Amino acid sequence: xxxxxxREMNRERAxxxxxxLVTDTADGAQRLVREAEVEADPLASELSARFRSGKxxxxxxxxxxxxxxxxVPPPRLVVIGAVHxxxxxxxxxxxxxxxxxIIDPRTAFAxxxxxxxxxxxxLWPDDALAQLPPLDRYTAVAALTHDPKIDDPALVAxxxxxxxxxxxxxxxxxxxxxxERLTExxxxxxxxxxxxxxxxxDIGAVSPAEIAVSVLAQVIAALRRDRRRAPx
Amino acid sequence: MLSTDTDILxxxxxxxxxxxxxxxxxxxxxxxxxxxxxxxxxxxxxxGNFLGSVSGGCVEGAVIAEAADVIEDGKPRxxxxxxxxxxxxxxxxxxxxxxRVLVEPVA
Numbered sequence: 001x002x003x004x005x006x007r008e009m010n011r012e013r014a015x016x017x018x019x020x021l022v023t024d025t026a027d028g029a030q031r032l033v034r035e036a037e038v039e040a041d042p043l044a045s046e047l048s049a050r051f052r053s054g055k056x057x058x059x060x061x062x063x064x065x066x067x068x069x070x071x072v073p074p075p076r077l078v079v080i081g082a083v084h085x086x087x088x089x090x091x092x093x094x095x096x097x098x099x100x101x102i103i104d105p106r107t108a109f110a111x112x113x114x115x116x117x118x119x120x121x122x123l124w125p126d127d128a129l130a131q132l133p134p135l136d137r138y139t140a141v142a143a144l145t146h147d148p149k150i151d152d153p154a155l156v157a158x159x160x161x162x163x164x165x166x167x168x169x170x171x172x173x174x175x176x177x178x179x180e181r182l183t184e185x186x187x188x189x190x191x192x193x194x195x196x197x198x199x200x201x202d203i204g205a206v207s208p209a210e211i212a213v214s215v216l217a218q219v220i221a222a223l224r225r226d227r228r229r230a231p232x
Numbered sequence: 233m234l235s236t237d238t239d240i241l242x243x244x245x246x247x248x249x250x251x252x253x254x255x256x257x258x259x260x261x262x263x264x265x266x267x268x269x270x271x272x273x274x275x276x277x278x279x280g281n282f283l284g285s286v287s288g289g290c291v292e293g294a295v296i297a298e299a300a301d302v303i304e305d306g307k308p309r310x311x312x313x314x315x316x317x318x319x320x321x322x323x324x325x326x327x328x329x330x331x332r333v334l335v336e337p338v339a
Contacts, residue, residue, distance in 0.1 A: 001244075001256055001336055001337075001338050001339075002338075002339060003245070003248050003249070003338060003339065006241065006244060006245050006248070006256075006338060007245055009241060010241055010242050010245055013238060013241075023334065023336075025260060025308075025310050025334055027308070028307070028308035028336050055270070055271075056270050056271035057260075057261075057270055057271075058260055058261050067258070067260045067334060069258065069271060070271070074238055097238070
């Protein structure tokens with residue numbers, strides 16, 4: 001790989017932009033294709049499909065065997081609530097390759113002492129999200145404050161941005177009231193139905209750390225959904 | 233902890249910029265039960281330092297050895313590893329799958 005191409009791939013990834021590197025496996029010749037340039041490429045339809053699936057792989061074209069390195073934005077997790085569960089969740093999520101950001105307007109909760117080494121914004125969700133890269137299909141959002149004033153705006157933004165995972169803490173009763181509020185806010189049943197609530201896989205979690213495990217497992221399940229469905 | 237494929241490509245860039253000879257190995261095809269998915273990376277420098285994984289450990293020694301030649305002559309190659317009963321615990325995949333790995337110089 002040419003160093004300039006490698007540098008460009010790393011830069012695009014940092015900026016959360018998708019690219020595909022086309023490599024001729026016989027002679028190593030390469031070109032980098034950005035999502036915006038795909039239409040003009042001779043492999044346009046193949047590359048478009050790959051941008052959607054996010055999967056790397058071999059394609060045979062014009063008698064050549066080409067390897068497509070598909071690089072989509074790295075998955076990230078935005079946590080609403082600088083709470084005890086979040087303190088356990090942040091390092092676990094980082095260990096599984098998720099970029100983590102934590103948002104909580106309550107400055108007593110959102111302190112660097114409680115959340116070292118993680119992006120922390122002591123702002124209301126609308127203001128905090130404006131300072132981060134836009135929510136997208138490669139982002140998971142977990143709302144953990146229990147406070148509708150804080151959780152609801154983030155949930156609305158996450159559902160509208162089609163985040164790959166949207167979860168909210170709270171009992172079924174709490175969620176029932178949440179559904180009513182989100183319906184009043186104009187979200188469709190289908191959109192609201194995408195919320196994982198009560199949040200987390202049902203593993204009988206009790207402690208904050210165990211709940212964090214159940215949330216992270218559910219995020220990973222959503223991220224790898226296609227892989228889980230694929231035949232063995 | 234440098235273990236993700238993102239870290240690995242970023243590290244390949246920094247190794248090369250520090251003047252080290254670097255090869256990049258990528259899993260380009262898998263059949264059956266393969267330990268690492270297509271697109272997984274391993275980087276190797278001229279002194280045999282490496283980072284990442286293309287096989288969960290079982291054939292990495294062979295890839296690293298080949299990488300020294302790739303850094304030397306600057307030519308990419310495709311290596312294939314599979315299970316052959318009697319060699320499964322030498323250079324092969326004990327899990328029973330087959331993989332193809334592209335090893336290319338970073339130049």
